[in-house]
Amino acid sequence: MARAATTSDAFNAVAEPRRREILNFLALHAERPVGEIVEALGMEQPSVSKHLRVLLEVGLVNSRREGRKVLYRIDPQAIRPLWEWTATFEKYWRHQLVKVKERAEGEG
Amino acid sequence: MARAATTSDAFNAVAEPRRREILNFLALHAERPVGEIVEALGMEQPSVSKHLRVLLEVGLVNSRREGRKVLYRIDPQAIRPLWEWTATFEKYWRHQLVKVKERAEGEG
DNA sequence: TTGACATATTCCTATAAAGGAATATATTGG
DNA sequence: CCAATATATTCCTTTATAGGAATATGTCAA
Numbered sequence: 001m002a003r004a005a006t007t008s009d010a011f012n013a014v015a016e017p018r019r020r021e022i023l024n025f026l027a028l029h030a031e032r033p034v035g036e037i038v039e040a041l042g043m044e045q046p047s048v049s050k051h052l053r054v055l056l057e058v059g060l061v062n063s064r065r066e067g068r069k070v071l072y073r074i075d076p077q078a079i080r081p082l083w084e085w086t087a088t089f090e091k092y093w094r095h096q097l098v099k100v101k102e103r104a105e106g107e108g
Numbered sequence: 109m110a111r112a113a114t115t116s117d118a119f120n121a122v123a124e125p126r127r128r129e130i131l132n133f134l135a136l137h138a139e140r141p142v143g144e145i146v147e148a149l150g151m152e153q154p155s156v157s158k159h160l161r162v163l164l165e166v167g168l169v170n171s172r173r174e175g176r177k178v179l180y181r182i183d184p185q186a187i188r189p190l191w192e193w194t195a196t197f198e199k200y201w202r203h204q205l206v207k208v209k210e211r212a213e214g215e216g
Numbered sequence: 217t218t219g220a221c222a223t224a225t226t227c228c229t230a231t232a233a234a235g236g237a238a239t240a241t242a243t244t245g246g
Numbered sequence: 247c248c249a250a251t252a253t254a255t256t257c258c259t260t261t262a263t264a265g266g267a268a269t270a271t272g273t274c275a276a
Contacts (some may be wrong), residue, residue, distance in 0.1 A: 001234045002261035003111065004124065015123040016112065016264085020193065027197060034223060047265065049224050068225045068273045076200035082195035085128065089135060090191060092184035109264045110231035124234085142253060155235065157254050176243045176252045218276090225270065232263085240255065246248085 005069040011080050014060070018043065019051045026074040033069035059093060115165040119192050122168070127150065127159045131168060134182040141177040 006012045021041055028033060029040075034052065035064050038045045052072055055061040059078040063070050110212075118143045122128050129149055134140060142160065146153045160180055163169040167186040171178050 001236095001259090003114075003233050005262070006111070006264095011125075011128075012123045015120045016251085017119075019265090022118075023197075027200065044266075045223070046225080050264080053224080065223095065272085068220095070223060074197070074200065076197045076204065079194055079197045080201055083248080084196060086187055086191035086194055089131075089182070089184045089187045092135065092182065093188055095221095096184065102169070109229090109266095111233080111263050113231095114233070123220085126234090143251095152236075153253070154255080158234080161254080173242085173253095176250095178242095178253060219274105221274085223266105223270100223272080223273100227268085228266085230264095233261085235260095237260090238255105240253100240259085242251100242253080244249105244251080 006054050010058050010060060010078055013054050013058045014079075014082065016051070016054075017040040018047070019055055019060075021080075022048070022051055022055065023074055026061065026072060027076075030040070031071045033066075033071055035069070111196070114162050118132055118166050118168060121162050121166045122187075122190065123213075124159070126155070127163055127168075130156070130159055130163065131182055131187075134169065134180060139181040141174075141179055141180045143177070147164075 004012050006016065014023070018041075022037055025037055025040055029036075034045065034048055034051070036046050037052075040046070052061060052063070056063060056072075059075055061072050062075050063072045065071075112120050114124065122131070124133060126149075130145055133145060133148055139183070141152065142156055145151070145160075146156050149156070151159075161172070161175050164171060164180075167183055169180050171180045173179075
C-alpha cells in the first residue's frame with residue numbers, strides 16, 4: 001500500500017509546502033486568478049493549476065470562472081479540522097511553558 | 109519528483125492517520141511502551157515501530173529505553189508550528205460565522 | 217473564424233511510502 | 247550461554263505522487 005492520496009483530506013493536502021503557500025496567498029488576497037498566484041509565488045502555471053485542483057478536491061478552496069480567468073478563494077472552514085486537532089495539544093505545551101517559567105522563577 | 113518525505117516536517121508526518129492516532133494515544137497516556145500502543149490501537153507491531161520512527165525523526169515524540177521496553181512520549185512543542193499555521197486561518201472562519209449569525213438574526 | 221490570452225490536462229520519470237512477512241537486535245532471567 | 251520477551255529493521259510489492267514539457271480546452275475580441 002502506498003501513502004494516502006493528497007486528495008484524501010486536508011491533512012494530506014496541506015502537507016505540500018507549495019499548497020500552503022497558495023493558501024497563505026489566498027488568505028491575504030481574497031479571490032484571485034491563477035495568473036496572479038503564478039506571478040506572486042514564482043511557480044509554473046501548470047504546477048499552480050495542479051495544486052489548486054488538489055485544494056479544490058478537498059474543499060480548501062472554491063473557484064468560479066469570470067471570463068477567461070478562474071478566480072480562486074480559500075474556504076477556511078476546511079482548515080478547521082486541522083486546527084481542532086492541533087489545538088487538542090495546545091494544553092500540553094502550555095503546561096510545559098508554565099513548568100519552565102516556574103523553574104526559572106525558582107532559580108532567580 | 110515524488111512527494112516530500114514523511115520525515116521532512118511535522119506536516120508530512122501527521123498526514124498519516126495512524127500516526128495521528130498514536131499521537132492521540134500518547135497525549136492521553138503519557139509515557140508508554142510500544143506494546144501498549146500496539147494493543148490499544150490494534151496495529152501490527154512493526155507498523156507501530158515504523159510510525160514511531162517517523163514521529164521520532166521529526167521530533168513529535170521522544171523515547172527512552174527502560175529494560176526491554178522502550179517508552180515513548182509526545183513532544184507537543186513539535187505540533188506547535190502546525191497549530192500556528194492553522195490558527196492564522198481561524199479569523200476567517202470566525203468572520204464567516206459572524207456573517208452567518210448576522211444574516212440569521214436579520215431574517216428572524 | 218481566427219488569434220491571443222488564461223487555465224487545465226496529459227504524458228513522462230524519479231522517488232517514496234505503507235503494509236505484510238520475515239528476521240535482526242537488545243535486554244533480562246536462569 | 248540460552249530462552250523468552252520487546253522492539254527495530256529489512257525486503258518486497260503496490261500505489262501515488264511532484265515537476266517538467268507539451269498540449270488541450272475555454273473565452274473573448276475583431
